[in-house]
Amino acid sequence: MIPELGNFFLILAFINAILLGTLPFYGAHTNHKGLIQFAHRASTSIFLLMLVSFVCLTIAFIQNDFSVAYVANHSNTQLPIYYRISAVWGSHEGSLLLWVLILTGWIFAVSSFSKSLPAEMTARVLGVMGLIAVGFISFTLFTSNPFERTLPFIPIDGADLNPLLQDFGLIVHPPMLYMGYVGFSVVFAFAIAGLLQGKLDHQWAKWSRPWTTVAWIFMTLGIALGSWWAYYELGWGGWWFWDPVENASFLPWLAGTALIHSLAATEKRGAFKSWTVLLAILTFSLSLLGTFLVRSGVLTSVHAFANDPVRGKFILVFLAIVVGASLILYAIQSSKVRSKSNYTLVSREIAILFNNALLAVSTFVVLVGTLHPLMVEAFTDGKSSVGPPYFNLMFSVFFIPILLLMPLGQQINWKKDDLPMLLKKYIWWFVSCVVLALLLTFGLNGFTFEALEPMALLGTILGLWVIAGTIKYIQLQSAKGKTRWAGMRKISRSYWGMVLAHIGVAVTTLGVVLTSYYSIEKDIRIEMGETVEVEEVSVYFKDFQNIQGPNYISSKAIFEVSSSGDFIAELKPEKRRYNASQMVMTEAAIDPGLFRDVYIAMGEPLNNGAWAIRVYYKPFVRWIWLGAIFMALGGILAMTDKRYREKKFKKKVSEEAVSNGQ
Amino acid sequence: MKKFLLAISLLLSAQLAEAVIETYDFDNEEQEQLYYEIISELRCPKCQNQTIADSDASLSRDLRFIVQQKVKAGETKGQILNYMQERYGDFVLYDPPVQPANYILWFSPLIIFLIILVVVVIRVGRRTIDPETGDVKMNDTHSNEKGE
Numbered sequence: 001m002i003p004e005l006g007n008f009f010l011i012l013a014f015i016n017a018i019l020l021g022t023l024p025f026y027g028a029h030t031n032h033k034g035l036i037q038f039a040h041r042a043s044t045s046i047f048l049l050m051l052v053s054f055v056c057l058t059i060a061f062i063q064n065d066f067s068v069a070y071v072a073n074h075s076n077t078q079l080p081i082y083y084r085i086s087a088v089w090g091s092h093e094g095s096l097l098l099w100v101l102i103l104t105g106w107i108f109a110v111s112s113f114s115k116s117l118p119a120e121m122t123a124r125v126l127g128v129m130g131l132i133a134v135g136f137i138s139f140t141l142f143t144s145n146p147f148e149r150t151l152p153f154i155p156i157d158g159a160d161l162n163p164l165l166q167d168f169g170l171i172v173h174p175p176m177l178y179m180g181y182v183g184f185s186v187v188f189a190f191a192i193a194g195l196l197q198g199k200l201d202h203q204w205a206k207w208s209r210p211w212t213t214v215a216w217i218f219m220t221l222g223i224a225l226g227s228w229w230a231y232y233e234l235g236w237g238g239w240w241f242w243d244p245v246e247n248a249s250f251l252p253w254l255a256g257t258a259l260i261h262s263l264a265a266t267e268k269r270g271a272f273k274s275w276t277v278l279l280a281i282l283t284f285s286l287s288l289l290g291t292f293l294v295r296s297g298v299l300t301s302v303h304a305f306a307n308d309p310v311r312g313k314f315i316l317v318f319l320a321i322v323v324g325a326s327l328i329l330y331a332i333q334s335s336k337v338r339s340k341s342n343y344t345l346v347s348r349e350i351a352i353l354f355n356n357a358l359l360a361v362s363t364f365v366v367l368v369g370t371l372h373p374l375m376v377e378a379f380t381d382g383k384s385s386v387g388p389p390y391f392n393l394m395f396s397v398f399f400i401p402i403l404l405l406m407p408l409g410q411q412i413n414w415k416k417d418d419l420p421m422l423l424k425k426y427i428w429w430f431v432s433c434v435v436l437a438l439l440l441t442f443g444l445n446g447f448t449f450e451a452l453e454p455m456a457l458l459g460t461i462l463g464l465w466v467i468a469g470t471i472k473y474i475q476l477q478s479a480k481g482k483t484r485w486a487g488m489r490k491i492s493r494s495y496w497g498m499v500l501a502h503i504g505v506a507v508t509t510l511g512v513v514l515t516s517y518y519s520i521e522k523d524i525r526i527e528m529g530e531t532v533e534v535e536e537v538s539v540y541f542k543d544f545q546n547i548q549g550p551n552y553i554s555s556k557a558i559f560e561v562s563s564s565g566d567f568i569a570e571l572k573p574e575k576r577r578y579n580a581s582q583m584v585m586t587e588a589a590i591d592p593g594l595f596r597d598v599y600i601a602m603g604e605p606l607n608n609g610a611w612a613i614r615v616y617y618k619p620f621v622r623w624i625w626l627g628a629i630f631m632a633l634g635g636i637l638a639m640t641d642k643r644y645r646e647k648k649f650k651k652k653v654s655e656e657a658v659s660n661g662q
Numbered sequence: 663m664k665k666f667l668l669a670i671s672l673l674l675s676a677q678l679a680e681a682v683i684e685t686y687d688f689d690n691e692e693q694e695q696l697y698y699e700i701i702s703e704l705r706c707p708k709c710q711n712q713t714i715a716d717s718d719a720s721l722s723r724d725l726r727f728i729v730q731q732k733v734k735a736g737e738t739k740g741q742i743l744n745y746m747q748e749r750y751g752d753f754v755l756y757d758p759p760v761q762p763a764n765y766i767l768w769f770s771p772l773i774i775f776l777i778i779l780v781v782v783v784i785r786v787g788r789r790t791i792d793p794e795t796g797d798v799k800m801n802d803t804h805s806n807e808k809g810e
Binding site (some may be wrong): 241368 | 664667683684685686698702703705711713716751752753754757758763764766768769771772774775778779783786787789790791797798800806
C-alpha cells in the first residue's frame, strides 16, 4: 500500500511540475497576478508531494518491504536501521528520487526567499525550475521507478546494500553533492529568466550570487566528503583518482567557481554580462552532463551502478534539449545585453577575466580528458585511457598561474591600477614565501636538498604565497581605517568570505602537494608479536581477534605504532566478510593528525600466522579537506553579507552605515 | 588458534574487493620506488578503472610480477611501459602518448588559452584613461561593446 502511495504522490508531483513549468510563464507574460501567485503555491505543493513520496520509499526500506524490487535489490533484514535509511539513495532509482526531492526543495527555497525580486521575474525562475522538474520526474517515473513491485515472487530476503556503501560517508556524501549539482539549476533558471525578459541588470546579478554561492558550498563539501570517504573506505590510501565520476562532479565545481567570480564583476561593474549568463548556462549543463555520465552507465568505472541504454538515451535527449534550447535563447537574446567595458588592461576586471579564462581552460582539460576515451571508443576500433599522469600535469599548468595571480587579484583596483606599484607591495612577501618553502621542503625531504622535487617546492611556495598575500590584503585594507581594528571592521563580510575561501584553496594546495610528494607507502610481512620498522615508525603486531558484526564477520588485528620509542597509536584494521553478499572488505585503521596520518590496511594472511599489511605515513593529508571546509565557510560568510539581510536587519544596517560613513 | 586458522581459510577462499597488498623484495630503494611508480601508471586491462597497483585481478597480479622482475633486472621505466603497450595497447597507459589521436588532449587547452590571451591584450590593451574626466577611452575601433 505505502509504495503505491509513494508512486501516486510521484505522479501528482509530475502533474504539478507540468503546471509549474507552463502557467507562470503565461502569467509573467500577461502580468496575470493570479498565475504569478500560483507559481509560489505550486512550488510549495511540489516540494511537499515529493517529500511524501520520498518518505514512502524510506518506510518501505525501514519495513524491509521486499515486494518492492528496489528495496529487495539494495537492502537486507540484517542491515542496521541507519544503513537501511541511507540505502534509499544507495543506487540509481532512489538517488534519482533524492535528486528530484532536492530540486523541489530548491524550488521551494527560491519561492520563499525571493520576495524582494520583481514578481514576474520570480515566476519565470520558478517556471524554468518546474520544467527541469518535469524532465527529471518523468525520467524517474518512466525509466527508473523505485516503487516497482516484484509481485508475485517476493524474495525472502534482500540482496543487501553494497558493503562499500555501508558507511557514514555514504549517508552524507550523495545528498551534499546533489544539493550542489541541483543547486546550480537556480542560477541557470535566473539566467534563462533574465534572457527571456532581455534584462540582465544589477539586481539580476545581485540575486544570482547567493544562490550560486550556496550551491557551490554544497558542491565543495560534497566533493571533499567523497574524497575523504574514498580515502578511508577504499583502503588504497589515495584521495582522488581523476575517475570519470569524480570528474563529473569536479566539472560543475570548476565552472561554478568561475561563475562566482564573473558574477562579482557583473554585479559591481556591469562587466562581462553575456559571458556570465553563458557561464551560468554552462555550469548547469555540466551538472546535467555529470548526471548523464554517472547515471547512464556510459562509463564503466567503479561508480557506475546503472546500466540501461534506455536511461542513457533519455538523459542524453534531455541534456540536448536543455542545452540546445538555452543556447538558442542565448544566441537570440544576448545581443540585447549591453556590458560595460569601463576598464583597462591593468584592472580587477582583467584579473577576473584571467581567473575565468584559466578556470574555463582547466574545466576544458578535465572535460576533454574525461570524454576523450569515450570518443575514441565510439569512433575508432581502439581503446585509450586518460588518467592521473595526464590530469595532474595539465591541471597544474593552468592552476599554477591561478595561484600565482590570486593575491594580486584580491588587491588590484577596479578600472585601472599601477602594476609596478602593486608588485612592489608584494615582492618581499613573495621572497619570504620562497625562503619559508625552501626550509619546509628541506625539512620534509629529510634535511637535505638532494633529490628535492621541484614541483613539491613550487607547490609549497604557491600555497604559502596565497596565504601570505591574503594576510597582506587584510593589512592593506585595514590600513584604510582610523585604527587597525576600525579598518578590519570596515572590511565587509563578503570580502572576509573571499579571504577565507582563498586561504582554503591554499590549505588544500599545500595538503595535495605535501601528501603527494612526501607520503610513505610500504607493504610488509608481519607476524604476531613481531615489530617491523617502516621508515621512522615501528609497527608492533599485538593481537588478533575474530569478531561478529551485525551483518558481517570480521578478522581484526591490533597494531601498536610508535616512533623512536614514543607510543603513537593503537590501530585496529579489519577484514570483513559480509553475510548476504559474501563480499570481503578491508576496513583500514587510521590515526589522524593535523600534520600526518598513520594508516594501516590489512592484506592477506601469509603462512605461519603472518599477514601482509600496508602501512602509509601521509603528511598533511587532512589539509586537503580542511581547505574545503575553509572554502565552504568563506562561502557562508559571503552569502550572509549584510546586503542580503537588508529586510530583516534594516535597522541595524542603517546604523552601521551611519557609523561607517557610507 | 583454531579460530584463527578458520579465519584464514575463510579469507583465503573469498574474493577480495579492493586494496592489494603484497610483499616484494628489491635490491634498493630506487628500484622499489620505480616499481610503485610504474604499477600506479598502468591500467589493469580487465578491470573497470583501476591501476594494476590497486587491482586484485589475477592478470594484474601477473603484470605486477612482470614489472617487479623487469625492475630487478634493471630495465628503465620507458622500456617497461613500451613492453606493456606492445602487448596490451594504449589502453594500459594512463599517461596518453603524444601522438596525432591525442593532440587534442595535449595541445588544445594551451591553444585556447593563448587565443584568449592575445584577444584580450589586443582589445583591451589600447584603452587608456582620459586624465581630465577619469573615463576610459576606447581606442579600439573593432569593439562593439559600448563603454558607459
